[in-house]
Amino acid sequence: MSTLNRLLATGAVDLHSSESDWRSAIRHAGQLLESAGKITPEYTEAMIESVEEKGPYIVIAPGFAFAHARPSAAVKETSFSWVRLDPPVAFNHKSNDPVDLLVAFAATDTSSHLEAMKELAKLLASKRDSLSAANSEEELREIFDSQTAKPKGQDKTPSAKKPDxxxxxxxxxxxxxxxxxxxxxxxxxxxxxxxxxxxxxxxxxxxxxxxxxxxxxxxxxxxxxxxxxxxxxxxxxxxxxxxxxxxxxxxxxxxxxxxxxxxxxxxxxxxxx
CATH class of the missing domain: 3.40.50.2300 (Response regulator)
Incomplete structure (x- = not known):
């Protein structure tokens, strides 16, 4: 089982979410973790406050946002939720809006989620279309487990000649x-x-x-x-x-x-x- 599958909270997946704005989108993703018993409402609000203070820096790729806050007592267990926004939601990012995939991630410390971050970064680079097309939590988990296969083309530098x-x-x-x-x-x-x-x-x-x-x-x-x-x-x-x-x-x-x-x-x- 991939680290992503281990940390994805059971039931914390919504592939047909309709939200009015970015705050409600993050709040919904946080509430999925709350319902799974992984975080308290304080962590959800901390994720929203982080964007209010620093801007939409969590929108790290076209159409993808990674909501999170610092580890705290509000996190009961390292975990994440997965939300597909339909229709996509504007987070006020200059180049990566609108967002159609939103992950809310909660960590109890600074290291327990490192492997999951590596797996997710590779998945977003190699299987973004598959992630967007998943129709169920089970199908999403299958994609997570398939990420160990070497990405085709996406993990190569654009130049055939590497710098000497x-x-x-x-x-x-x-x-x-x-x-x-x-x-x-x-x-x-x-x-x-x-x-x-x-x-x-x-x-x-x-x-x-x-x-x-x-x-x-x-x-x-x-x-x-x-x-x-x-x-x-x-x-x-x-x-x-x-x-x-x-x-x-x-x-x-x-x-x-x-x-x-x-x-x-x-x-x-x-x-x-």
């Missing part, structure tokens, strides 16, 4: 500086959307063969402001980038946190490849 690290070093610009060996992915809480971005970035670095040379860390906005100069650059959403301001290193906005081609392009620009 030694060649890149020989062609550095005159104003270049040595790499610090670290990249930070940033979100509001450091536990949800930044992990999606980290997972996709890790896949690109694996394809390049650069993983041994670069450490990728997922962090929150407060930590990122204090640690930014440890990194070569920060990758994040437009909403979080606006709250970070000038941190002394480049802050690059990623629109689709599940897109390897978009992140590949960003790395080539940032490292002047």
């Amino acid at each position: 690290r030694a060649a890149s070093a020989r062609k550095t610009a005159s104003d270049s500086v040595p790499s610090k060996g670290k990249i930070l992915t940033v979100c509001g809480n450091g536990l949800g959307t930044s992990l999606f971005l980290k997972n996709t970035l890790d896949q690109v670095l694996d394809e390049w063969g650069w993983s041994p040379y670069l450490n990728v860390e997922a962090t929150d906005t407060i930590s990122a402001k204090g640690r930014a100069k440890e990194a070569d650059f920060l990758l994040t959403s437009g909403e979080i980038a606006a709250t970070l301001g000038d941190v002394g290193v480049p802050v690059h906005v990623i629109q689709d946190f599940t897109s390897m081609p978009e992140i590949d392009k960003a790395l080539r620009e940032l490292y002047d490849i």
Whole structure:
């Protein structure tokens, strides 16, 4: 059984939800977890407040939102709910609206959900159409278990030729500086959307063969402001980038946190490849 199937709360799936706005959509997804005994109403409200404070940074891919809040006593068990919005709902995101798939995720700590995040990031990149077409909880769970198969095409970099690290070093610009060996992915809480971005970035670095040379860390906005100069650059959403301001290193906005081609392009620009 996949980690996703283990953490999907039984009965916390609605594939035909009709909600008037993003608040009611998140509240509905949270109430599914409440009914399953996984969270209290306080956590549902915390998910809504997070978007009210930071903007629609949870809309991390076209049509997909990942609602979450920090671990707290309001979370009884690490779990998530799954909601398909019909019709899709606007979350006021500049490029990824409207949202038709919404996940509400609750974690008791900062590590118990890491494997689930990896699985979900890969699924969204490789089987988005299948996820949108699932007609029952059972069918959705079958898709979750099938994610161990290697994605076709979606997990490849857009260029047939991977960057040669030694060649890149020989062609550095005159104003270049040595790499610090670290990249930070940033979100509001450091536990949800930044992990999606980290997972996709890790896949690109694996394809390049650069993983041994670069450490990728997922962090929150407060930590990122204090640690930014440890990194070569920060990758994040437009909403979080606006709250970070000038941190002394480049802050690059990623629109689709599940897109390897978009992140590949960003790395080539940032490292002047």
